[in-house]
Amino acid sequence: MSIKYHILSAGITAFFMSMCMSFVMAGINIGFSNIIVLLLGWLRGWGIGFVIAFPLSYFLPPAVKKILNWIGVR
Numbered sequence: 001m002s003i004k005y006h007i008l009s010a011g012i013t014a015f016f017m018s019m020c021m022s023f024v025m026a027g028i029n030i031g032f033s034n035i036i037v038l039l040l041g042w043l044r045g046w047g048i049g050f051v052i053a054f055p056l057s058y059f060l061p062p063a064v065k066k067i068l069n070w071i072g073v074r
Contacts, residue, residue, distance in 0.1 A: 010058035017057070018049035 022045035030041045068074075 006058065011054060014050055014053035014057040018053040019046055022046040022049045 023042050026038055026042040026045050030038050032038060
């Protein structure tokens with residue numbers, strides 16, 4: 001697979017995972033009663049989460065695959 005495929009795959013995965021996780025965490029921490037504050041907190045958390053999730057979703061899968069192959073899981 002090409003580098004373009006890996007970058008796009010990591011970007012899409014990070015986008016949706018960070019969106020879902022940041023919404024749940026904002027709802028837990030802020031609450032669902034004030035929707036404006038929730039949305040602002042969610043968008044802030046989503047931005048931070050995506051910046052962290054994108055490199056992780058790009059670099060971690062190959063490392064996990066190598067570890068699993070090394071210990072003999074197939």
